[in-house]
Amino acid sequence: MMNKIGETNFKEIKRISPSQFYSMKNCAYKSLLAEAFKKKPLLPLSPNAYFGTVLHKMLELIAKGIVKSEDDFNAEFDKQVKALEEDLKQKGFGFFVPLKVKLRNFGLKKIQLKKHLRSESEKITSLGNIKFVSEKWFESNDKLIGGKVDLVIENGNEIEIIDFKTGAITQDCLDDEGEIYSDVKNEYKEQLKLYAYLYFQNTNKFPTDLSLVDLAKQKFPVEFSQQECKSLFDEAKSLLKSTNDSIKTKSFSANPKQENCKYCLYRPACSFFHKKLETDFSFNDVLGEIKDVKKFQNGNVSLFLQNGNMNLTIKNFSEEEFDELNRNKNKQIRIYNVRNEAKEFVYSATDTTIIYE
Ligand code: SF4
Known part of the structure; x- marks a missing residue:
């Protein structure tokens, strides 16, 4: 019951993924701890986060055309949930099981997922000459930045990069007059712009559209310029370099504050956080x-x-x-x-x- 953390052996981070970039920007030390602990969290995730992995896997299988019919869907969904529940029990988190009972919105999310099934299948059969590429790996020429793009739709000169999100895509923001408006989260915007630049490095073409799609199948376009994508790409590379350099100099860049630490699964190994506590x-x-x-x-x-x-x-x-x-x-x-x-x-x-x- 009383857990211990031995010495933390920091290791160089070989590659940064677009989905990791924002978190690394907010607290580079967290990325170093994740690498040191081989990405094995020191604290349990929330049941919703575990369930999110099932939802994302299902979206991937639908996009790939592996799950086509409602029967396929039901069988695969049950299989994925069962496997997750077994895994949770093994990790000692049996109290999250059965997910169907323990998670609010379990049924709603399943219904929303099914909507993707119908529409994606319809799209693929009715628009035969459009190329759908799902879960495609893209990396930079120097291999320092790389990640999997959920879906690329290529239709002649029109190229759309889509990332699926199983949680909220937007957040409330304040405009200059103090009015609240809703906007796509910055971390998702930056993630997509990095994918756009990776796509460019691999194909010599920039995508024409970047979009986020949520579980309810709502699409959120992300505006971008090529220059912006290039700047973020350079920023990500220099962040990776400075983070790795900090291992040698031991001058770590940690940023202990509520919004960074609250969901950090490496808090037990973070001396900066302990000081804050x-x-x-x-x-x-x-x-x-x-x-x-x-x-x-x-x-x-x-x-x-x-x-x-x-x-x-x-x-x-x-x-x-x-x-x-x-x-x-x-x-x-x-x-x-x-x-x-x-x-x-x-x-x-x-x-x-x-x-x-
Ligand atoms: S606990 Fe906070 S300060 Fe420490 S690594 Fe995690 S996010 Fe950074």
């Missing part, structure tokens, strides 16, 4: 020295941590955890994925709570 109590993670452990009559266990002058209470541990917590009294620990309770400095353990020493 010493004074910032807004995260769903806490650290401190174990001062006391109490077992209540109903079996619930509470843990009392001291972080500097602050006393933190973490409730809702199970009875089985009492002995180990008690054995580790006076030890400095970090607890990830707790729930903030209404009362200040009081938290609760959840299904995904993980302790690192």
Whole structure:
């Protein structure tokens, strides 16, 4: 139950993918940690993120024409969900299973996916001379940037690059007058522009359209100029270089703040984040020295941590955890994925709570 992290052996990142670029720009240290831990997360993903991989795989199979009929769809979808559930159980996340019950919108997302099936099949049969290329790998001449494009539609001189997203594509933004408007997320815009430049390096032609398509089959065009794509491409390469250089100089560029760290699965290995946790109590993670452990009559266990002058209470541990917590009294620990309770400095353990020493 008490997890440990050994020494972090940083390794050079050989290649950056367009989908990774934005995250690397926000915190290059996260990319270095991911590489050091062979892209094996140190914390569980949310069940929605796991399910997202199934949705994306299904879109890929539909785009490739492997899943054509509704029967194909149902059989493949059940197979994918079953495999994911088995994997989750093996990882010790059996509490996410069955996904059908545990995930809100499971049924809705399945119905939305099916809409892709019908329309994509119709498109392919009715527009026979258009070339659909799905899941095509493109990399730069120097191999430093590379990634798989979900779908390229080539119709004479018209070339469209499409990326499928299973979550929200837009976000609310504020205009100069303070009015809220909705716009495609910057990370997705930049990802597509990098694909456009990779396509150009491989074919000597720029795509004419870049689009994002969501589960509900809504299409969001992304405007671009060739110059913009080239600038982002150069920026990505120089970011990769400076990130790799930081391993030698040990002057890492980390950016610990809520929007970067909240979903970072390498938080347990990040000293910058731990420093932040010493004074910032807004995260769903806490650290401190174990001062006391109490077992209540109903079996619930509470843990009392001291972080500097602050006393933190973490409730809702199970009875089985009492002995180990008690054995580790006076030890400095970090607890990830707790729930903030209404009362200040009081938290609760959840299904995904993980302790690192
Ligand atoms: S925890 Fe935050 S600062 Fe640390 S690597 Fe992750 S995103 Fe960067």
